[in-house]
Amino acid sequence: MPFKPTYQSTSSSNGRYKPPPFLYLRTFLPVLSLILLFSFGLVSYSLLSHFRGPAAKQHLGWQAWDIVESSSSSAGGTSGDEVLDTGDGSSTSTNTNGTMGASIPLDNWDPLALHTTGLTEIAVKPCYFPPYLFPSYCAPETTPELDKLKGKWVIVERDMNLRTGLWYLNVYYRRTRRLDVELITDLRILPEPLPKEMHELENEGWHKASGDLHSGVWPTQPESRLWYRTKSQGWDDIWRRSTSHSDTKSRQRQIDEEISPSDDVVPEDSGETSSGGVTEIQNGESSKVEYGDYVTEVDILYGDDEPFFGFERIEGQKVMEGKKGRWESVDIAVRKGNPVAPRASVPKFHKDGTLKIMQIADLHYSVGEGGCRDTDKTPCAGDSDTATWLEQALIQENPDLVVFSGDQLNGQSTSYDSRSVLAKFAKPVIDRQIPWAAVFGNHDSEIVEDRSEQMRALQHMPYSLARAGPKGVDGVGNYYIKLHSADADRSSNIHIFTLYFLDSHSYQKKTLPWRKADYDYLKTSQIEWYLNVSSSIKPISRPFQPDGGWDLGGIWPRSNKRTKPSRIPSETRAGEGDSEKILAKPNAMMWFHIPLPEAYHPPDKSDLGDDEVDAQLDKGVMLDGQGNSKHNGGFFYNAIKAAHEVDKVGQDDEEEASADVEWSELGGKKDKNRAEVKVLSHGHCHNTDRCRRVDGIWMCFDGGSSYSGYGQLGFDRRVRIYNISQYGEKIETYKRLTNGEIVDRQVLVGEDAPSGWGVDQGL
Numbered sequence: 001m002p003f004k005p006t007y008q009s010t011s012s013s014n015g016r017y018k019p020p021p022f023l024y025l026r027t028f029l030p031v032l033s034l035i036l037l038f039s040f041g042l043v044s045y046s047l048l049s050h051f052r053g054p055a056a057k058q059h060l061g062w063q064a065w066d067i068v069e070s071s072s073s074s075a076g077g078t079s080g081d082e083v084l085d086t087g088d089g090s091s092t093s094t095n096t097n098g099t100m101g102a103s104i105p106l107d108n109w110d111p112l113a114l115h116t117t118g119l120t121e122i123a124v125k126p127c128y129f130p131p132y133l134f135p136s137y138c139a140p141e142t143t144p145e146l147d148k149l150k151g152k153w154v155i156v157e158r159d160m161n162l163r164t165g166l167w168y169l170n171v172y173y174r175r176t177r178r179l180d181v182e183l184i185t186d187l188r189i190l191p192e193p194l195p196k197e198m199h200e201l202e203n204e205g206w207h208k209a210s211g212d213l214h215s216g217v218w219p220t221q222p223e224s225r226l227w228y229r230t231k232s233q234g235w236d237d238i239w240r241r242s243t244s245h246s247d248t249k250s251r252q253r254q255i256d257e258e259i260s261p262s263d264d265v266v267p268e269d270s271g272e273t274s275s276g277g278v279t280e281i282q283n284g285e286s287s288k289v290e291y292g293d294y295v296t297e298v299d300i301l302y303g304d305d306e307p308f309f310g311f312e313r314i315e316g317q318k319v320m321e322g323k324k325g326r327w328e329s330v331d332i333a334v335r336k337g338n339p340v341a342p343r344a345s346v347p348k349f350h351k352d353g354t355l356k357i358m359q360i361a362d363l364h365y366s367v368g369e370g371g372c373r374d375t376d377k378t379p380c381a382g383d384s385d386t387a388t389w390l391e392q393a394l395i396q397e398n399p400d401l402v403v404f405s406g407d408q409l410n411g412q413s414t415s416y417d418s419r420s421v422l423a424k425f426a427k428p429v430i431d432r433q434i435p436w437a438a439v440f441g442n443h444d445s446e447i448v449e450d451r452s453e454q455m456r457a458l459q460h461m462p463y464s465l466a467r468a469g470p471k472g473v474d475g476v477g478n479y480y481i482k483l484h485s486a487d488a489d490r491s492s493n494i495h496i497f498t499l500y501f502l503d504s505h506s507y508q509k510k511t512l513p514w515r516k517a518d519y520d521y522l523k524t525s526q527i528e529w530y531l532n533v534s535s536s537i538k539p540i541s542r543p544f545q546p547d548g549g550w551d552l553g554g555i556w557p558r559s560n561k562r563t564k565p566s567r568i569p570s571e572t573r574a575g576e577g578d579s580e581k582i583l584a585k586p587n588a589m590m591w592f593h594i595p596l597p598e599a600y601h602p603p604d605k606s607d608l609g610d611d612e613v614d615a616q617l618d619k620g621v622m623l624d625g626q627g628n629s630k631h632n633g634g635f636f637y638n639a640i641k642a643a644h645e646v647d648k649v650g651q652d653d654e655e656e657a658s659a660d661v662e663w664s665e666l667g668g669k670k671d672k673n674r675a676e677v678k679v680l681s682h683g684h685c686h687n688t689d690r691c692r693r694v695d696g697i698w699m700c701f702d703g704g705s706s707y708s709g710y711g712q713l714g715f716d717r718r719v720r721i722y723n724i725s726q727y728g729e730k731i732e733t734y735k736r737l738t739n740g741e742i743v744d745r746q747v748l749v750g751e752d753a754p755s756g757w758g759v760d761q762g763l
Contacts, residue, residue, distance in 0.1 A: 042129075042134065042137075045136075045137065046133070046134050046135075046136065046137065104117075106151055106152070106154075106175045106176070106177065107151070107152045107154055107175075108154070109154050109155060109156055109157055111297050111299045111308070111311075111335070111419070112456060112457065112460050113297075114338040114340065115175070115296040115297055115338060116296070116338060117175050117176060117177050117296065118175070118176070118183030118184065118294040118295065118296060119173045119174065119175055119183060119184040119294075119295050119296070119298070120150040120151060120173075120174045120175070120176050120181050120182065120183060120184065120230070121150050121173065121174045121184075121209075121228075122171065122172070122173045122174075122184065122187070122209045122226065122228050122298070123140045123153075123171070123172045123173075123209050123210045123211055124169065124170075124171055124172075124209055124210065124211030124212065124213055124215070124225075124226055125138060125139065125140050125169075125170060125172055125210075125211050126161075126167055126168065126169045126211065126212075126215040126216055127167065127168045127169075127170070128167050128168070129168070130168065131155055131157075131168055131170055132157075135155070138155075138168070138170070139153045139155065139172060140153055140172055140210065140211075146174075149176075149178070149181060150174040150176055150181060151174035151175045151176040152174065153172045153173070153174060154172065154173055154174070154175060155170050155171075155172055156170055156171040156172070156173070156298050156299065156300060157170075158170070158171075158299065158300035158417070159300075160213070160300060160319055160320070160330050161215075161216050161217065162302070162330075162416065162417075163327040163328065163416075164217050164218070164320055164327050164330070165215075165216035165217050165218065166216045166217075166218050167215075167216040168216075169213075169215055169216055171226070171298060171300070171332065173298055179233055180233075181233075182230035182231060182232050182233070183230060183231065183233060183294045183295075184228045184229065184230055184294065184295045185229050185230065185231050185293045185294055185295065186228065186229045186293075186295070186314075186315070187226060187227065187228045187229075187295065187298075187314040187315075187332065187334055188226075188227050188228075188314055188315040188316035189213065189224060189225070189226055189227070189314065189315075189316040189317050189318070189319065189332070190224070190225060190227055190316055190317075191222060191223070191224055191225075191317070192212070192222075192223040192224060192225045201227065204229070205229045205230055205231065206227050206228070206229045207227065207228055207229070207230065208225055208226075208227055209225065209226040209227065209228060211225075211226075212224065212225065213225065213226060213319050214320075217320065221320070224317065224319070226332070227316075231293075231294075293336055294336065294337075295334045295335070295336055296335055296336065296337060296338060297311075297334065297335040298332065298333070298334055298335075299311055299332075299333045299334075299335075299419075300319075300330065300331075300332060300333070300417075301313065301330070301331045301332070301333045301420055302328050302329070302330055302367045302368070302416070302417045302420045303322070303328045303329060303367045303368035303369075303420050304322065304328075304329055304368065304369075305368075305383075305420065305423060305424045306423055306424060306427070307333040307423060308333075308419050308420075308422070308423040308457070309339070309341050309423070309460065309461055309462060310335045310338075310339040310341070311333040311334065311335045312333060312334065312335075312336075313331050313332070313333050314331075314332050314333065314334055318330065318331045319331055319332060322368065328367050328368035329368075341460055341461055341462040341463075341464070342433070342462045342463060343463075344435035344436070344462075344463035344464060344465055345435065346435070346465065346481055346482070346483070346484075347400040347401050347435055347483065348483065348484050348485065348486050348493070349483060349484070349485055349486050349496065349497070349724075349727060349728070350400075350486060351486045353725055353726050353727040353728075354723065354724065354725045355400050355401070355483065355497070355724045355725075356397065356398070356399045356400050356401075356721065356722070356723055356724070357399055357400065357401045357402070357403060357499075357589075357721070357722040357724070358393070358394070358397055358399035358401075358402045358403070358719055358720070358721055358722075359402075359403045359405055359591070359681060359683075359702045359719060359720040359721075359722070360390065360402060360403070360404050360405070360702070360705045360719055361404075361405045361406070361407070361682075361683030361684075361686075361701075361702035361703065361704060361705050361719075361720075362405075362406065362407040362441065362683045362684070362686055362702075362704050362705060362706060362709045363383075363386065363404070363407065363408050363425050363705060363706040363708065363709070364407055364409070364410040364443065364706050364708040364709035365383050365386075365408060365409060365410060365415065365421045365424065365425050365706070365708060366382070366383065366409075366410045366414035366415050366421065366708065367414060367415060367416060367417055367420050367421060368383075369381050369382060369383055369384065370382035370383040370410065370414065370708040371708065372385070372707045372708065373707070373708065373709065373710050373711060374710055374711035374712055374713060375707055375711060375713070375717075376713060377707065380707055382706070382707050382708035383424065383706075383708055385707050386705070386706040386707050386708060386717070387424070387427060387428050389717070389738050390428045390429075390705070390719070391428040391431075392740075393719055393736055394428055394429065394432055394434070396736070396740070397719075397721055397736065399434060399721070400434075400435075401434070401435050401436065401437065401465075401499075402426075402429045402434055402435075402436040402437075403436070403437050403438070403439075403499075403501075403591055403681075404425070404426065404436065404437070404438040404439070405438075405439060405441075405591055405592075405593055405681065405682065405683035405702060406438075406439050406440055406441025406442075406444065406504070406592075406593030406594075406683045406684065407441030407442070407443045407444060407593065407683060407684070407709070408421070408422070408425045408438065408441070408444060409421050409422075409425075409443055409444050409446070409447060410443060410708060410709075411443035411444065411445070411446025411447060412443065412446060413446075415443075415446070415447050416447060417447075418447050418449045418453070418454050418457065419449075419457055422454065422457050422458065422461070426438075426461060426464075429463070430461065430462045430463055433462075433463055434463060435463050435464075435465050436463060436464060436465065436466075437464075437465045437466055437481065437499070437501060437591075438458060438464075438466045438477070438501075439477050439501050439502065439503060439504070439591055439592055439593055440454070440455075440475075440476065440477055440503055440504075440506075440593065441504075441506075441593040441594070441683060441684060442504075442505075442506040442507060442519060442520075442593065442594065442684075443506075444506070445505075445506035445507075446506075450476075451475075451476035451477070451503070452468065452476050454476075455467075455468045455476050455477060456468075465481060466479075466501075467479040469503075469529075470529060472525065473525045473526055473529045474503070474505070474523035474525045474526055475502070475503025475504075475505055475523070475526065476503055477501060477502070477503040478501070478502050478503055478526060478529055479500075479501050480498060480499060480500045480501065480533055481498070481499040481501075482495045482497075482498055483495070483496065483497040483498070483499065483728070484496065485544070485546065485727065486546075494540055494544065495537075495538070495540070495586060496540065496544045496586050496727050496728045497586050497587055497588065497589075497724060497728035498537060498585075498586055498587075498588035498589075498676070499588070499589055499590075499591070500530065500533075500588060500589070500590040500591070500677065501590070501591050501592070502522060502526055502530075502590065502591070502592040503526075503592070504520065504521075504522060504592040504593045504594040505520035505521070505522075505523075505594075506519075506520055507519060507520055508520050508521075508629070508631070518629060518630050518631070519594050519627070519628065519629040519630075520594070520629060521594075521629040521631050521632070521633040521635075522592070522596075522633050522635040522639075523633060524633070526635070526639075527633075527634070527635055527638050527639040530639045530643065531639060531642065531643055534585070534643035534647075534676055535643070535647060537585045537586070537676070538585075539583045539584050539585050539646070539647070540583070540584070540585075540586060541581055541582075541583060542581065542582055542583075542584050542586070542729070543580070543581070543726065543727065543729045544586075544727040544728065544729070545727070546727075582646070583646070584645040584646050585644075585645050585646075585647070585676050586728055587645075587676070587678055587728050587729065587731070587749060588676050588677045588678065589677065589678065589679040589680075589681065589722070589731070590640075590677050590679070590680050590681070591680075591681050591682075592680075592682065593682060593683050593684050594627065594628065594629065594682070594684050595627055595628050595680075595682045595684060595685070595699065595701070596628060596632075596635060596636050596680070596699070597626075597628045597629070597632045597636075598636040598694050598695070598697075598699070599628060599680070599682070599692070599694070599699040599701075600626050600628065601694045601695075602694070603617050603618035603692045603693055603694060604617050604693045604694065604695070604696065604756045605617070605756050606754065606755065606756040607755065607756065613754045613755060613756055614756065616746060616747075616754040617692065617693045617754050617756050618690065618691075618692040618693070619690070619691055619692075619744050619746050620688070620689045620690035620691050620692075620701070620703075620735075620744055621687075621688065621689060621690060621715075622685075622687075622688045622690050623687035623688060623712055623715060624685040624686065624687045624688045627684045627685040627688070636695075636697070640675055640677050640680070640697055641675055641695065641697070643675060643676045643677070644673055644674060644675060644676060645674045645675070645676050646674075674696070675696065675697060677697070678697065678698060678731060678748065678749045679697075679698040679699075679700060679722075679731060679748055679749070680697060680698065680699045680700070681700045681701075681702070681720070681722075682699070682700070682701050682702070683701070683702055684701075685701055685703075686703060686704030686709050686710055686711055686712075687703065687704070687710075687711060687712045687715055688701045688703060689701050689702065689703030689718060689720070689735055689744070691733060691744070691746055691748070693748075693754075693756070698748045698749075700720065700733065701720075702718065702719065702720040702735075703715070703717075703718045703720070703735065704717055704718075705717055705718065705719050716737040716738045716739060716741075717737070717738045718735045718736060718737045718738070719735065719736050720733060720734075720735050721733060721734055721735070721736060725750075726750060726751070729749070729750045729751075730747070730749060730750030730751055730752075730753075731747075731748045731749040731750060732745065732746065732747050732748065733745075733746050733748055734746070
């Protein structure tokens with residue numbers, strides 16, 4: 001009987017066919033394999049294209065040379081700056097004292113760097129993948145010969161299709177040090193095809209860049225092209241180029257010295273020093289050094305506001321016109337030559353012993369116009385209307401210094417390009433050539449650029465005193481400014497007031513993904529930094545008074561024998577017996593954005609329950625909830641209350657007794673533990689403008705200054721003014737509203753200040 005094969009039934013108990021397991025998976029295997037192979041190929045191509053073998057180290061870098069200043073020494077030694085190539089496209093310079101400093105590499109896009117080299121070619125290139133992941137794949141085509149002649153392609157790291165396109169679209173350019181190639185002098189955007197009247201452009205030195213500026217834009221737009229004009233370098237241009245090279249490096253070193261006064265200098269104009277101090281520098285206008293009219297840098301600008309300092313929009317149409325409510329306009333800006341922003345001098349007290357500070361809080365500016373919030377003003381344009389009223393306030397107050405107390409940027413996805421916003425937030429102050437300082441708020445961190453890059457941009461803006469501060473301290477923007485008396489002679493004027501600025505950070509890390517992040521707090525390293533700086537402040541004879549006209553120029557007659565002011569207390573001077581003098585540190589104020597928990601503690605009270613005095617100790621309104629961090633880092637008691645006017649460390653009994661001289665009375669008791677910092681000033685809470693004294697320290701809020709930030713109907717936008725008089729011994733404050741009204745005048749420190757005292761005063 002023949003063998004009869006048996007088959008296993010694939011039917012289920014109900015008679016339906018049941019396919020074998022994983023049958024459907026085999027259908028997707030070819031598709032999955034293709035995706036994996038394609039991904040592997042792209043990654044391999046990117047890695048292999050950047051691989052450099054051992055032989056690469058034996059080659060000189062592309063265009064690896066720079067201009068070398070000739071020596072003026074007959075012995076053949078060098079003088080001035082000598083540039084030495086590093087072999088990688090960058091170079092280092094050495095001066096007579098042997099220090100080395102790197103010059104600017106050619107293949108790195110940095111719109112804040114002062115380039116002296118020109119551009120040779122420009123192109124527009126779309127890419128379906130992120131250019132920062134696949135730089136070689138996304139860059140325009142090139143050859144080694146073209147790289148040597150014109151320079152390598154450099155990407156402008158701003159996506160022109162950021163809000164309007166389906167894929168990435170970037171501008172690329174080449175930069176060179178060579179003197180035998182033409183350099184770009186102008187750029188413009190024109191429609192494609194060209195109108196008949198523009199057909200002669202190519203005969204006038206204009207070249208059409210490859211790539212459509214509207215590639216990938218949705219909805220689709222007519223084709224638009226970037227044109228650039230080039231010019232050969234003549235002998236005059238070469239001479240100006242070599243001159244500007246040395247002048248630019250000299251100016252850059254001057255900026256570095258102004259920003260970093262100590263020997264512990266962090267490179268690249270970072271403003272980071274061992275102490276965080278801001279030195280006195282000379283005021284000066286911008287000196288724009290040009291070699292011909294050559295373009296030295298390209299940037300992308302979002303919105304219709306003015307470009308960053310030193311840049312200007314190119315001629316012709318915009319890359320993309322804005323559409324209200326959907327996207328902001330996109331444009332290309334260029335810098336010609338290498339202009340340096342005007343440097344601000346640290347303000348000094350006037351000859352009558354006064355100085356005025358204006359605080360501007362929570363501007364919340366966005367790319368483009370920005371919307372108005374919580375106001376009955378009609379019509380209302382958020383950022384521009386805010387700038388208009390701030391201009392009026394500046395004219396009326398004419399301050400010596402302006403402090404921006406955080407949240408200059410709105411964040412919340414509307415400040416997606418910080419440089420487009422930073423270019424406008426301080427414009428009313430810059431236009432009036434007023435020195436200004438700034439700290440960061442929590443919303444300033446809600447963008448792609450970190451605070452270090454933002455601070456670098458702030459330092460390159462005109463009349464800025466902002467600094468990054470010490471590198472080893474948490475945050476960016478921990479620095480201080482010493483204010484001096486009115487003497488024009490820097491060797492003799494005296495430090496009589498101190499301004500501190502700290503970074504209060506943004507948000508703490510989330511412990512659980514679904515929990516809302518809490519506000520951050522001041523760190524231990526910031527406490528230590530402040531205590532170290534405070535201990536380094538030299539005491540002066542207080543109350544300070546000018547010595548025989550030394551500080552007041554021609555107002556007071558001078559004796560024939562000119563003597564410098566003394567830091568010795570007047571009671572120790574021969575022939576002087578003013579018993580109210582004391583040797584103590586100057587008074588100080590401090591700014592940071594997010595308030596301390598102690599700002600919401602009960603205020604100090606008067607001795608006898610005087611309602612009028614109590615009202616002066618707590619003036620203003622609080623229409624917001626508490627805006628402090630839930631975590632108390634101890635900054636108030638471990639830093640503010642621990643740094644006294646009179647530093648008793650190392651004093652003997654006799655010196656301590658002298659330091660306890662009763663020169664300021666509060667409640668009839670000796671106040672020998674007065675803190676150096678008398679006022680803490682904050683932003684953050686837009687509907688709170690209260691100024692309250694807690695344990696002897698004033699904690700003041702500005703209230704919102706901008707229509708672009710949240711507010712409350714009936715609560716006008718405002719700025720806070722601090723009037724410092726009597727050479728730093730008296731501090732008064734008030735607020736100026738958008739309607740011009742002045743409210744809530746208070747004397748915080750000095751003569752006529754309220755006499756109530758806190759828990760630990762007089763101990």
